[in-house]
Amino acid sequence: xxxxxxxxxxxxxxxxxxxxxxxxxxxxxxxxxxxxxxxxxxxxxxxxxxxxxxxxxxxxxxxxxxxxxxxxxxxxxxxxxxxxxxxxxxxxxxxxxxxxxxxxxxxxxxxxxxxxxxxxxxxxxxxxxxxxxxxxxxxxxxxxxxxxxxxxxxxxxxxxxxxxxxxxxxxxxxxxxxxxxxxxxxxxxxxxxxxxxxxxxxxxxxxxxxxxxxxxxxxxxxxxxxxxxxxxxxxxxxxxxxxxxxxxxxxxxxxxxxxxxxxxxxxxxxxxxxxxxxxxxxxxxxxxxxxxxxxx
Numbered sequence: 001x002x003x004x005x006x007x008x009x010x011x012x013x014x015x016x017x018x019x020x021x022x023x024x025x026x027x028x029x030x031x032x033x034x035x036x037x038x039x040x041x042x043x044x045x046x047x048x049x050x051x052x053x054x055x056x057x058x059x060x061x062x063x064x065x066x067x068x069x070x071x072x073x074x075x076x077x078x079x080x081x082x083x084x085x086x087x088x089x090x091x092x093x094x095x096x097x098x099x100x101x102x103x104x105x106x107x108x109x110x111x112x113x114x115x116x117x118x119x120x121x122x123x124x125x126x127x128x129x130x131x132x133x134x135x136x137x138x139x140x141x142x143x144x145x146x147x148x149x150x151x152x153x154x155x156x157x158x159x160x161x162x163x164x165x166x167x168x169x170x171x172x173x174x175x176x177x178x179x180x181x182x183x184x185x186x187x188x189x190x191x192x193x194x195x196x197x198x199x200x201x202x203x204x205x206x207x208x209x210x211x212x213x214x215x216x217x218x219x220x221x222x223x224x225x226x227x228x229x230x231x232x233x234x235x236x237x238x239x240x241x242x243x244x245x246x247x248x249x250x251x252x253x254x255x256x257x258x259x260x261x262x263x264x265x266x267x268x269x270x271x272x273x274x275x276x277x278x279x280x281x282x283x284x285x286x287x288x289x290x291x292x293x294x295x296x
Contacts, residue, residue, distance in 0.1 A: 008181060009184045013181070013182070028065075034060060042174065044163070044167045047140075048084075050077075097131070106175040127150060129147070132260045134263065147257075158256075176188060179195060247262070261292060272284070
C-alpha cells in the first residue's frame, strides 16, 4: 500500500477558499466528477471474490467539488462463466465503510467482537446495503456477507466471502490505511489503539457486574439478566450460529436482517432468544422484527 498519506490528505481532504469567498476541494477524478478513485486496491478470491481499497469520491455542484468522502470500499462478486468479474459482474454488491463503519469492522477482524453488523448510510430509498460478519464452520477463519435490499419490494440479495488469515490481514491493513489518510500525523500504533475495542471500559463494566451490581438489558420487552458470577460462560460464536439455526429453521418469518441484528447482541441476549425460540415462543423475535421493519 504505497500511499503518501500526508500528501493525499493535503491534496484532497483540505478545502481551498475560492475567489467568490466559497470553499472547494480538489476533484479526485477531474475527468468524471461523479466517479471516485482508489488510492489502494487488493483482491481476495475464495468461494466468491472481494475487491477492496481506500476510496475517495466527491459531491459536485455545478462542476465544483463541494464535499469529499473517504471510505473503505468493498466489492463482492460471484463467478460469471467460471471467472470473477468484480466490477463487470452485473450482480456485484458494493458497500463503502466510513471511519464509523471501519472501527467495528476492524474490531471484528481483530477478534474483539464475535459478529459484525453495519448498515451503510442511505443515500436513497432505492437500496439498503448491509455488511455482516460471523465465525462459522471450519472451512474459513471468518465469513463476510454483503446484503442488498430493494427499498420498494423488500427483495434481498446476498454474497458471502470466506476469509483466510492472510485475507484478514489485508483487510486490517486497509482499515488502518483509511485512518492514516484521515489523520496522517498520528502513528500507526496510536491509530490501531483507537481502532481496537476499549478493553479498559469493558473490564470496568464487567467488574461492576461481578461485584454484585448486575444490569438487566432490554430488547423490546425481553429482559435479560446478567449471568451470575459463577455461571457458565457462553461462546459468542456458538450463540451466533444457534441464533441463525433457530431463526432460519424454526422462526416462521425467517427475516435475515432481524436474525443478523440478534447476532450482534450480547451472548445473554442471544441465549434468551434462542431458548425462547426453541420452546416455540417467538414474541421477542417478532418484536425486534416489527421495530426494524417499521423504522422510517
